[in-house]
Amino acid sequence: MGLPPPIKPFTGFLSSFKPENLQIMCIFREIVFYVLKPILIMGETMRQSLKIFTVFGIPIELHISFLFLMLIIYIIAFLNIIPGLNVLMAVLITLLFVTVVIHELGHSYVAQRYGVNIKSIVLLPIGGVSSMEEIPSDPGQEFRIAVAGPAVNFAIAAAGYAVVFALGSFMPKDVSSTIYYFSLLNLVLGAFNLLPAFPMDGGRVLRAYLAGKMSYVRATELAATVGKQLAIVMAIVGIFFNIFLILIGIFIYMGAEQEYRSILISTLLEGVLVQDIMTRKVKTLKPTDSIGETLDLMFQEKHMGYPVTDGKEILGIVTFHDISRIPENMKDSSVDSVMTKNLVLTRPGEQVFEALKKLNKHGIGRLPVVDNDELVGIISKTDVTRSLEILNLKLS
Ligand SMILES: [Zn+2]
DSSP states (O other), X not given: OOOOOOOSSOOGGGGGOOHHHHHHHHHHHHHHHHHTHHHHHHHHHHTOEEEEEEETTEEEEXXXXXXXXXXXXXXXXXXXXXXXXXXXXXXXXXXXXXHHHHHHHHHHHHHHHXXXXXXXXEEETTEEEEEESOXXXXXXXXXXXXXXXXXXXXXXXXXXXXXXXXXXXXXXHHHHHHHHHHHHHHHHHHHHHTSSSTTSHHHHHHHHHHHTTSOHHHHHHHHHHHHHHHHHHHHHHHHHXXXXXXXXXXXXXXXXXXXXXXXXXXXXXXXXXXXXXXXXXXXOBOTTSBHHHHHHHHHHHOOOEEEEXXXXXXXXXXXXXXXXXXXGGGTTSBGGXXXXXXXXXXXXXXXXXXXXXXXXXXXXXXXXXXXTTEEEEEEEHHHHXXXXXXXXXXXX
């Protein structure tokens, strides 16, 4: 599709603004978003964000770091400290974030109609994050949710271009240029997100299409393979043309691999409960046991973590990590002084996949299994990994 001719003459930064720069901004957002995802999730749980308004019942929140960034950008713009970063540029950066929110709202609106609960959309310095429940693995629904984001961008782009064409000559140049570039921004963002590679929306679209013809795991595997091949091509092209493409290639490759692995794991673990794979005979510690004794025990049994109980009820958990930082002269202290008391627990009847999510989310190695306040077992990451290996063998 050909772009309408740019409106001339541009003023300020707009005259030096090229579509390539816009692409870089969008790509940059995707990359940084992917790298910083764990930090974002952390920031999200810290809840240091400010609700500004609600759309379709979804609260739109600004993270404190985002507010800080925008403040700095506007101060720099008003004081003219960095050449090129003027007020118009600041406005365009703001518009980029508006675009991101609208894109996320597109996904969220459709997801909501399929009964997916959406907690909020949080704006961070590197983009928007919608925190929603798991997206349905129904191909038709996933397709519509994935397409909704880019579709909204295309609709905005079309409307913006129409306004500029119809009314551009009646507007101040800066206004029409801003609308023009806002439209272009939406067009690029929409198209980029449709690349058929995870973690882009296009990867989901492709998987949904393939899932209509084969199993969900197989569809994910195939879509991930397409994504990886695209990533390799991008990286090779990048060697000759643009170093940015190499980076994008790497992140797309990783995203594809991660998506495939997580789908494979969730499929393999379907219907497997914690009680099926947990260790039942758990060696426990008393709160009065010494750190030195515990270290000896770990050395003998080669287990890296033990629950601490008062005989029945669990009080905490001691891991090698907790103990290894203790100076030599404190080895006689009791374990209750170093144990973790904020426990993440699981139940015998919980799905192993849910337990695995807890392990990953909290970055821990094991979960005590509790039934009616009583410790009945323990499940470790190693237990899950071994079960997965066996289940994978059974499958193939
Ligand atoms: Zn999207």
